Amino acid sequence: MTGRMAGKVALITGGGSGIGRAAAQQFAREGAKVAVLDLRAQAATETADIINSAGGTAIAVTANVAVASEVEAAVAEVVSRLGAVTALYNNAGVDSAGNVEVTEERDWDRCFDVNAKGTYLMSKAVIPHMRAAGGGSIVNQGSVAAMVAVPNFAAYCAAKGAVVALTRSMAIDCAPMGIRVNAICPGTVFTPLMEPMLRARGDGDLEAGLAKTVAKYPIGRLGAPEDIAAVALFLSSEEACFLTGSTVAADGGMTAQ
Ligand SMILES: NC(=O)c1ccc[n+]([C@@H]2O[C@H](COP(=O)([O-])OP(=O)(O)OC[C@H]3O[C@@H](n4cnc5c(N)ncnc54)[C@H](O)[C@@H]3O)[C@@H](O)[C@H]2O)c1
Structure with a gap:
């Protein structure tokens, strides 16, 4: 551990699997106290157990990021158990296959509810605590689908585009509060x-x-989950103190072509 996140309380959504689990482990190794939030209680607990067995500090929290009451209760629980959240990684996301013609309304709504509304609700619940703590960092999970069209993923492309636009909006609104807001656009992991x-x-x-x-x-x-987690860790650390409103393509050069 080199302590890049020492003294910070990190809340990682979708921490029960994939990129979120890798990020929870990396943040904890760097000294953060980590809240692993997931829709699936057992998955969140597994991640927290892995971290605690390795000598880190983690708790598991269950919530659907798309439901305001669940988000508010989860954030209150994290703050009471670990302290004010100073690093939020809005990583939870779902995709939806299909072009506009075949995408069902419920799939469109779910894609926007989890990816875009979830990012908004989590940030809304965390920002007052982060501001009171003197600032912090929010990292939102976009996708290369926000930058280039992925065939037959209309709702996902649109929802991740919304996440990137929201990141820029939040960045300028939150800068006076000492809160930096950046997005990552991973390629295929x-x-x-x-x-x-x-x-x-x-x-x-x-x-x-x-x-x-x-x-x-x-x-x-x-990509490997660890590749993306490392970018989230950097953006959440003091090393990234002059970055806000940025969208980092972590995609092995895919969108550079
Ligand atoms: N894997 C990729 O290739 C890739 C590429 C670009 C972007 N992303 C984005 O990265 C993020 C993580 O993806 P992953 O590949 O690790 O996915 P994953 O499916 O392995 O993990 C996602 C986690 O989020 C949780 N989750 C889903 N809906 C939720 C909700 N409503 N509330 C709380 N938790 C919820 C799931 O239970 C799961 O544990 C997503 O936002 C995804 O869109 C992934």
């Missing part, structure tokens, strides 16, 4: 979220789907 998409891209064959996807990445591989 092999996590449970992505497996169905990779399988579909290979006409049912996961290996074929992986090969087709890797071909789009100049760096010659897909």
